[in-house]
Amino acid sequence: MSVGVRTLKGVTDSPHMTPEEFRAHGHTVVDWIADYWAGVEKYPVLSQVSPGEIAARLPAHPPEQGERSADFSKNMLADLDEIVLPGITHWQHPQFYAYFPAPTTGPSVLGDMLSAGLGVQGMLWATSPACTEVETRVMDWMAELLGLPAAYRSTSAGGGVIQDSASSAALVAVVAALHRASGGQVRERGANGRFTVYTSTETHSSVEKAVNMAGVGSAQLRVIEVDDKLRMRTDKLAEAIAADKAAGLTPALVVATIGTTSTTAVDPVRVIGELCQANNIWLHIDAAYAGAAALCPELRDSHDGVELADSYCTDGHKWLLTNFDCDIFFTSDRAALIGALSVLPEYLRNTATESDAVIDYRDWHAPLGRRFRSLKLWSVIRWYGAEGMRAHVRSGVALAEYFAGLVEADDRFEIVTDHQFSLVCFRLRGEDAANEELLSTLNAAGELYLTHTRVRGAYTLRFAIGAPQTTRAHVTAAWATIQAAV
Numbered sequence: 001m002s003v004g005v006r007t008l009k010g011v012t013d014s015p016h017m018t019p020e021e022f023r024a025h026g027h028t029v030v031d032w033i034a035d036y037w038a039g040v041e042k043y044p045v046l047s048q049v050s051p052g053e054i055a056a057r058l059p060a061h062p063p064e065q066g067e068r069s070a071d072f073s074k075n076m077l078a079d080l081d082e083i084v085l086p087g088i089t090h091w092q093h094p095q096f097y098a099y100f101p102a103p104t105t106g107p108s109v110l111g112d113m114l115s116a117g118l119g120v121q122g123m124l125w126a127t128s129p130a131c132t133e134v135e136t137r138v139m140d141w142m143a144e145l146l147g148l149p150a151a152y153r154s155t156s157a158g159g160g161v162i163q164d165s166a167s168s169a170a171l172v173a174v175v176a177a178l179h180r181a182s183g184g185q186v187r188e189r190g191a192n193g194r195f196t197v198y199t200s201t202e203t204h205s206s207v208e209k210a211v212n213m214a215g216v217g218s219a220q221l222r223v224i225e226v227d228d229k230l231r232m233r234t235d236k237l238a239e240a241i242a243a244d245k246a247a248g249l250t251p252a253l254v255v256a257t258i259g260t261t262s263t264t265a266v267d268p269v270r271v272i273g274e275l276c277q278a279n280n281i282w283l284h285i286d287a288a289y290a291g292a293a294a295l296c297p298e299l300r301d302s303h304d305g306v307e308l309a310d311s312y313c314t315d316g317h318k319w320l321l322t323n324f325d326c327d328i329f330f331t332s333d334r335a336a337l338i339g340a341l342s343v344l345p346e347y348l349r350n351t352a353t354e355s356d357a358v359i360d361y362r363d364w365h366a367p368l369g370r371r372f373r374s375l376k377l378w379s380v381i382r383w384y385g386a387e388g389m390r391a392h393v394r395s396g397v398a399l400a401e402y403f404a405g406l407v408e409a410d411d412r413f414e415i416v417t418d419h420q421f422s423l424v425c426f427r428l429r430g431e432d433a434a435n436e437e438l439l440s441t442l443n444a445a446g447e448l449y450l451t452h453t454r455v456r457g458a459y460t461l462r463f464a465i466g467a468p469q470t471t472r473a474h475v476t477a478a479w480a481t482i483q484a485a486v
């Protein structure tokens with residue numbers, strides 16, 4: 001590619017893009033994104049490339065000369081169209097029903113752009129006070145919107161923070177729980193096989209990963225059986241806790257799930273919470289996907305008992321209209337979190353921190369540096385309002401209900417589990433092989449994209465609704481495509 005002349009105003013010999021150059025290229029890039037969203041339906045949902053295909057189209061070596069020209073964005077976007085897009089699975093396609101949705105929305109991207117543009121590091125209050133204070137206020141709003149307990153507000157002994165992911169939230173919950181269970185000694189002595197953690201067979205894999213990372217030891221992880229509705233069995237949990245205590249171990253943490261990844265089952269949080277309180281165990285609730293349901297009073301039954309939890313998380317980047325990464329994490333015991341994570345080297349000392357009057361979010365998660373992520377959440381909340389966010393959740397639930405009705409009306413298929421949120425698990429009656437074949441036929445055709453799970457051993461298709469662009473007409477068309485593929 002030739003290096004054109006920098007014809008824009010304000011050009012200097014500097015290697016950096018000037019603000020005027022950024023303005024021009026920025027408009028071109030924003031136009032490209034808007035065109036992409038407007039035309040996303042023309043692409044096959046699932047990328048059809050083979051391993052190595054995209055990498056092979058890139059130069060083997062990085063350029064020695066830069067492309068500092070007025071054509072920079074045009075050339076970059078041409079390569080994006082030609083090289084990158086074939087390797088994109090279109091998560092924003094209205095016929096994307098795989099995994100869980102990972103929505104991006106206009107207001108969210110605008111907030112993210114502003115965060116990138118400001119480019120602050122919000123590790124300490126003192127490194128950009130607004131980065132901390134906007135986040136604190138927006139998280140208090142989220143606690144209010146989701147009807148979460150007062151103990152999660154910044155005005156209590158708890159508070160909220162944005163983590164990158166539910167996986168990081170699980171890690172933070174593990175270390176806070178260990179800190180509390182050990183009376184602070186775990187920092188010096190390590191876990192040394194003394195502590196136990198409890199999940200169910202349906203719990204997300206991030207919890208096992210967190211337990212491994214925190215050095216609890218996977219032999220100390222108790223994976224509790226589930227009932228016929230795939231909910232953690234509290235009788236088995238109670239037995240496991242009692243057995244561990246009798247063996248001289250210290251139960252430190254239970255992770256309950258509201259909306260499991262496989263089927264959106266909801267653990268009996270209230271009973272689990274009572275058990276935890278009776279045994280002085282930290283309860284973390286993973287509501288990564290289904291937390292958004294709590295926006296709607298009529299769906300809040302799913303969150304019964306949440307006030308018994310010591311920490312809670314939901315992903316803004318799943319059903320809450322905010323682009324990755326934005327995990328909304330609350331704790332009612334911020335002292336345990338900070339006690340577990342705070343290390344204060346000389347170069348971070350400052351009077352605001354020492355005055356104890358401010359929050360330093362670096363002590364609330366693994367990384368030191370942090371982006372101004374609350375801007376995108378603030379932007380989303382402002383654009384939609386509580387009303388608009390609720391409307392999005394309700395439309396997902398209604399579309400799932402509609403889809404389930406279509407499935408039920410066809411004798412060849414069966415619905416496999418309850419569908420109280422916007423995921424429907426279904427399968428062809430009979431053999432797994434027919435279901436595997438149906439899934440691969442559908443995904444190869446590119447009109448829609450579904451993923452699978454196993455429910456009580458049976459190969460099952462998951463239809464996860466929630467992309468903001470998905471309408472009833474899309475669901476109708478998707479069902480016709482599925483029926484035709486059998």
Ligand SMILES: *Cc1c(COP(=O)(O)O)cnc(C)c1O
Nearest residue numbers: 165166167204260261286288289
């Ligand atoms: C998706 C999911 C996770 C992991 O989410 P990340 O934010 O990508 O780490 C954890 N738990 C549950 C229940 C999930 O559905």
